[in-house]
Amino acid sequence: ATMPPLLAAIANAGRHGVLVKSAVVMEQLGATTQIAIDKTGTLTRGIPHLAEIRLLENTQFTYDEVLTIAASAEHPSEHPLAAAVVSAARAAELTLTPVDTFTATAGLGVTATIDGRQVQIGAPAALLTEDNGHDQAAQTAVTELQQAGATAVVVLIDSEPTAILGIVDQLRPEAPVTVQRLTQLTGTPPVLLTGDNATTAAQVAAAVGITSIHAELLPDGKVAAVRDLQAAGERVTAVGDGINDAPALAAAQAGIAMGGAGSDLTLQTADAIVVRDDLTTIPTVIALSRQVRRVVA
Ligand code: ADP
Ligand code: MG
Numbered sequence: 001a002t003m004p005p006l007l008a009a010i011a012n013a014g015r016h017g018v019l020v021k022s023a024v025v026m027e028q029l030g031a032t033t034q035i036a037i038d039k040t041g042t043l044t045r046g047i048p049h050l051a052e053i054r055l056l057e058n059t060q061f062t063y064d065e066v067l068t069i070a071a072s073a074e075h076p077s078e079h080p081l082a083a084a085v086v087s088a089a090r091a092a093e094l095t096l097t098p099v100d101t102f103t104a105t106a107g108l109g110v111t112a113t114i115d116g117r118q119v120q121i122g123a124p125a126a127l128l129t130e131d132n133g134h135d136q137a138a139q140t141a142v143t144e145l146q147q148a149g150a151t152a153v154v155v156l157i158d159s160e161p162t163a164i165l166g167i168v169d170q171l172r173p174e175a176p177v178t179v180q181r182l183t184q185l186t187g188t189p190p191v192l193l194t195g196d197n198a199t200t201a202a203q204v205a206a207a208v209g210i211t212s213i214h215a216e217l218l219p220d221g222k223v224a225a226v227r228d229l230q231a232a233g234e235r236v237t238a239v240g241d242g243i244n245d246a247p248a249l250a251a252a253q254a255g256i257a258m259g260g261a262g263s264d265l266t267l268q269t270a271d272a273i274v275v276r277d278d279l280t281t282i283p284t285v286i287a288l289s290r291q292v293r294r295v296v297a
Pocket of ligand 2 (some may be wrong): 039
């Protein structure tokens, strides 16, 4: 007996490194008219490294102290930026302190208490606010690091801007060709949806051939961007890796999660999972689904 074409396509997708969860999803993928794609961990490797620590003037802390405190606060986080800070502390052979309390806010950062100190680490827009008078020196360091292509992360200790971390993530080598193939398949370049800042987002977009960018999005903002595309008549396939992408993957007609370091919730929410560490599997699977549609039709 021969397998029904959609099931054969699912098996074929599996051989190419994409786990497609159902026949309905396999069909949806072929109907995609617009891709919405995440940046960090999706177009980029998601293995960022800490390239620079800018200590702010007037701080009482040394580099090693800031790195120890920041890495201790980030240690419980599953975010790739957190991993960069923790690895840098490990490489410097610093000893981390366990946190007393810890909360992570998707798309924003972390808050922890360590040895009676409150530590906040995360997005400049969230942490450089009226509360600290939009600290001018901190803002300047953020802008300089962003213009150099880094993601700037702010460290507040007891509400005081203490340091800015410059974290650098490499583009996946296959990202440009993937975007090119997706553009050919849908007739329009993917839309970039990122929680990161507009400067870094624009650099990555330019490197891969994306022209439509939505930056500094919280998870709900990614959902809103997907819904706007749908309201304009698009059939959206959303691609992402992080916990902050899960709602957008659920809102899209099809959601694809990057396996590997992808968050558990995102893997559960997704309709398909890229299990091979290769983005080109995504256009391959969409093309496979299109072939089935042609056979069935
Ligand atoms: P993306 O959508 O590109 O994958 P995220 O939504 O995961 O990016 O993160 C958006 C921003 O939130 C980051 O650029 C960073 O400023 C901040 N952020 C989130 N989690 C953390 C963390 N654990 N440590 C530091 N910054 C964080
Ligand atoms: Mg991501």
